[in-house]
Amino acid sequence: MNRNHTAAPAIGGSWEKLSPPLTPWIMDVVRSSGFTNMTPVQAGTIPRAIKNQDCVVEAVTGSGKTLAFVLPILERLARSDKVYKKGEVAAIVIAPTRELASQIHNVFHSFLASLVPPSASSPIASSSRSPSPPREVIEAPYSLPCLITSGTPTPYETFLALSSNILIGTPGRLAAFLLSPRGQSVVRVSDLDCLVLDEADRLLSSPDHRRDVERIMRHLPKQRRTHLFSATMTDAVEEMIGLGLRNPVRIVVNLKDKRTGEEAKERRTPMSLQNTYLICRHAEKTLQLVRLLQSESSRYEAAKYIVYFSTCAAVDYFYRILSAMPALSTFHLTSLHGDLPPRVRETALKSFTTHPSSHLHPAVLLCTDVAARGVDFADVDVVIQYDPPTDPKTFSHRAGRTARAGRQGKGVVLLAQGREEEYVDFLLARKIPIAPKAYLNAQLEDSDLPDVVDSGAITMRDSIRKQVMKDRELHDRAAKSFVSALRAYTKHEASFIFRLADLDFHNLATGFGLLRLPTMPEIKDWRKRKEAQRKVVEKKREAVEVVEDVQDFLWEDANVDWDTYAYANKTRETARLAALETKRATPISEDVQKKRKIRAEMRESWSEQNDKRARKEVKKEKREKRKDEIWAQKLAEDGGVEVGMVERFKKEKAAGQVEREEQEREYKLLKREVRVERGGGRVKAAAAGGMFDGLD
Numbered sequence: 056m057n058r059n060h061t062a063a064p065a066i067g068g069s070w071e072k073l074s075p076p077l078t079p080w081i082m083d084v085v086r087s088s089g090f091t092n093m094t095p096v097q098a099g100t101i102p103r104a105i106k107n108q109d110c111v112v113e114a115v116t117g118s119g120k121t122l123a124f125v126l127p128i129l130e131r132l133a134r135s136d137k138v139y140k141k142g143e144v145a146a147i148v149i150a151p152t153r154e155l156a157s158q159i160h161n162v163f164h165s166f167l168a169s170l171v172p173p174s175a176s177s178p179i180a181s182s183s184r185s186p187s188p189p190r191e192v193i194e195a196p197y198s199l200p201c202l203i204t205s206g207t208p209t210p211y212e213t214f215l216a217l218s219s220n221i222l223i224g225t226p227g228r229l230a231a232f233l234l235s236p237r238g239q240s241v242v243r244v245s246d247l248d249c250l251v252l253d254e255a256d257r258l259l260s261s262p263d264h265r266r267d268v269e270r271i272m273r274h275l276p277k278q279r280r281t282h283l284f285s286a287t288m289t290d291a292v293e294e295m296i297g298l299g300l301r302n303p304v305r306i307v308v309n310l311k312d313k314r315t316g317e318e319a320k321e322r323r324t325p326m327s328l329q330n331t332y333l334i335c336r337h338a339e340k341t342l343q344l345v346r347l348l349q350s351e352s353s354r355y356e357a358a359k360y361i362v363y364f365s366t367c368a369a370v371d372y373f374y375r376i377l378s379a380m381p382a383l384s385t386f387h388l389t390s391l392h393g394d395l396p397p398r399v400r401e402t403a404l405k406s407f408t409t410h411p412s413s414h415l416h417p418a419v420l421l422c423t424d425v426a427a428r429g430v431d432f433a434d435v436d437v438v439i440q441y442d443p444p445t446d447p448k449t450f451s452h453r454a455g456r457t458a459r460a461g462r463q464g465k466g467v468v469l470l471a472q473g474r475e476e477e478y479v480d481f482l483l484a485r486k487i488p489i490a491p492k493a494y495l496n497a498q499l500e501d502s503d504l505p506d507v508v509d510s511g512a513i514t515m516r517d518s519i520r521k522q523v524m525k526d527r528e529l530h531d532r533a534a535k536s537f538v539s540a541l542r543a544y545t546k547h548e549a550s551f552i553f554r555l556a557d558l559d560f561h562n563l564a565t566g567f568g569l570l571r572l573p574t575m576p577e578i579k580d581w582r583k584r585k586e587a588q589r590k591v592v593e594k595k596r597e598a599v600e601v602v603e604d605v606q607d608f609l610w611e612d613a614n615v616d617w618d619t620y621a622y623a624n625k626t627r628e629t630a631r632l633a634a635l636e637t638k639r640a641t642p643i644s645e646d647v648q649k650k651r652k653i654r655a656e657m658r659e660s661w662s663e664q665n666d667k668r669a670r671k672e673v674k675k676e677k678r679e680k681r682k683d684e685i686w687a688q689k690l691a692e693d694g695g696v697e698v699g700m701v702e703r704f705k706k707e708k709a710a711g712q713v714e715r716e717e718q719e720r721e722y723k724l725l726k727r728e729v730r731v732e733r734g735g736g737r738v739k740a741a742a743a744g745g746m747f748d749g750l751d
C-alpha cells in the first residue's frame with residue numbers, strides 16, 4: 056500500500072457557503088484542523104441541526120459524522136442567549152463504548168480548549184491546552200466538556216471543577232451520573248438543548264444500553280433537539296424516532312464514484328474500501344492470517360492492521376501465540392478487548408495509534424468488537440476479520456476502521472470453505488460489495504485452495520503446540536478461547552450460514568494449535584455423528600465396491616504427560632502440584648471407583664461401545680443357544696418332559712432377568728449422576744481458569 060497516497064474525503068461544499076455561517080472562533084478551529092471543505096454528511100446535517108430540526112443521520116463509516124453533531128452543538132451554544140451556569144447541562148452525547156466516548160470528548164476538547172473558561176484568568180493557561188490555538192483568545196460562557204465513563208473516578212468533582220455544560224459518556228455511567236441521588240441534586244438538565252445518540256442502532260439494539268438510554272431520555276426535558284447518528288440504522292431506531300424525536304429529518308448520504316461521477320446508491324461501505332473474502336479451511340485460518348500480514352507488508356507496504364476475533368479469550372490467546380512467532384518478529388502487536396481494565400484499554404489503544412509503524416515494522420491491533428464502531432484510526436491500511444462478526448451489521452463497522460475520510464484501505468474476511476461461503480451473497484444482499492481474494496501459498500503468492508489441508512497449517516499447529524507446552528497457562532487459554540469461539544459461533548445472527556453442525560472440530564482445533572480437544576457435549580455429539588457418517592460412507596463403498604480413498608482430516612492429540620505439564624508461574628504450579636498430591640493421597644471409595652469405571656466407559660468412542668454391544672449380543676445368542684442345547688439334551692436323556700425341571704428353569708431365567716434389569720437401572724442412575732457432576736465440574740473448572748482440564 057502506498058503510504059504517500061494523498062487522500063481527501065468526498066466534498067459536500069465549502070464551509071463559507073454554510074447557512075447560517077459558523078461563529079468565527081469555531082470556523083478558526085475547523086480551518087486550523089485542515090478541514091478545507093465539508094464532507095457530504097456535514098453539508099447535509101449541520102445547517103439543519105443548527106436550526107431547530109431533529110436529525111436521523113445515516114452515512115458510511117469515516118464520512119465525518121462526529122463533526123456533523125459536534126459543530127451544531129457548539130454553534131447553538133455560541134448563539135444561545137442563555138448563559139449556562141455551573142451544574143447546568145446544555146448538551147449530552149451518548150456513545151456505546153468508552154473508547155468512542157473518549158474520542159468524541161477529544162473532538163469537543165480541541166474546540167473548547169482554545170477558549171478561556173470564565174473562571175480562568177490567564178489566557179496562556181487555557182491556550183496552552185489547545186492543539187492549534189486560534190490567533191485571538193476569546194472568552195466563552197461555557198467550559199470544557201466532561202467525560203463520564205468507567206474510567207472517570209470522581210465524575211461530580213470533575214464536572215463541577217470544570218463547570219462543564221457538555222456531558223459525553225457511555226449509557227450506564229451517564230444514567231448513574233444523572234439519576235443517582237447525588238446526580239439529581241448536583242446536575243441540572245432542565246435547560247438541556249441537545250441530546251445526541253452516536254452509533255444509535257448499537258445503543259438501541261443492546262437491551263442494557265437501550266434501558267439506560269430510555270431512562271436518561273425520560274429524565275430529560277421534552278423541549279430539546281435530539282439527533283441519531285450511525286452508519287447502519289435499524290428498526291430499533293425507527294421505534295426511537297417515535298419515542299423521543301419531533302418531526303425528524305432523515306439524512307442518508309449516497310456515495311459517488313469519484314472516477315465515473317456515478318452515484319452508488321446501493322452501497323453501504325466507503326468507495327475507497329477494497330473489500331475482499333478469502334476462503335480456506337478452519338485449520339488454515341491462522342496460517343492465512345500470518346501470510347496475509349507478511350504479504351500485505353512486503354508486497355503493498357501496509358503498515359497498520361486491525362485483526363478482529365469473536366471473543367476476548369481468543370484475542371488474549373492469539374496475542375500470546377502470534378507475538379511469539381518468528382514470522383511476525385518485526386510486527387508490533389497490541390491486544391484490546393472489553394475484559395481488560397479501563398487503564399489497560401487506554402494504554403493499548405495509545406500503543407497502537409502512536410506506534411511509528413512502517414511496512415518494515417508494522418503495528419497490529421488484535422481486538423474484539425469493542426473497537427469496531429466509531430473509533431477513528433487515522434491510518435489503518437488493512438482490516439482482517441479472522442472471525443466474521445456475530446452481528447452482521449458489525450461487518451461494515453469493522454471494515455470501516457480503514458478507508459476513512461477518503462483514504463484507501465483493504466478489508467479481508469476469512470471464511471471457511473463450505474457453507475460459510477454463502478456469507479458472500481448474504482453481504483451482497485446487504486449492499487456490501489465484496490470480491491474474492493486468492494489463497495496465499497508458502498511463497499506468499501496467490502494460489503488455489505489446496506485439495507488437502509495445507510502442510511503449512513500442520514507445521515504451524517506443531518509450532519504453536521511447542522509454544523503452548525512451555526506454559527500450562529497457555530493450554531488453559533487455548534481451551535478457553537476454543538470453547539468461547541464455539542459458543543460465539545452458535546450466536547451468529549446469520550445462523551443458517553454459521554451452523555455448529557457443519558463445523559469440523561479437529562479442523563478448527565488445528566487452527567488453534569490445541570493439544571487435545573476439550574471435553575464438551577457439542578464435541579461428543581459431533582464425534583458420534585462423524586462416526587455414524589463414516590459407517591454410512593463405508594457401507595456405501597462396500598455396496599458399490601468403490602476403492603477410493605476418502606480424505607479424512609488427520610488429528611492426533613499431542614503427546615503430553617499431564618501430571619508433569621507445568622505452569623510457568625511458580626505460585627500456580629505449586630498450587631497445581633499440591634492439588635495433584637492431595638488427589639493422589641485421598642483414598643478412592645468404592646463409589647468413586649464405580650463412577651470412574653462408568654466415566655471410562657462413557658469416554659470410549661461410540662464405535663467401540665457399538666462393537667462391544669454387538670459382541671455382547673453375539674455372546675448372549677451363544678449362551679441362549681447353549682442353554683437350548685442342554686435343555687434338548689436333558690429331555691432326550693430323561694426321555695420326556697419333566698415338569699418340575701421346566702418350572703425350575705423358568706424361575707431361574709426370570710430371576711436372572713430381574714437381576715439384569717436391576718443392574719441396568721443402577722447403571723442408568725449412576726450415568727445420570729455422573730452427567731450432573733460433569734456439568735458442575737465444568738462450570739467450576741471454567742471459573743477457576745483451568746477450563747475443561749479433565750474431569751477428575
Ligand SMILES: Nc1ncnc2c1ncn2[C@@H]1O[C@H](COP(=O)(O)OP(=O)(O)OP(=O)(O)O)[C@@H](O)[C@H]1O
Nearest residue numbers: 090092093094116117118119120121286429431460
Ligand atoms: N470536513 C472534513 N475534511 C476532512 N476530514 C474530515 C472532515 N471531517 C472529518 N474529517 C476526518 O474524517 C475522519 C472520520 O471522521 P469521523 O470519525 O467523524 O467519521 P464517522 O463518520 O463518525 O465514522 P464512523 O461511522 O466509523 O464512526 C476523522 O479523522 C476526521 O478528522
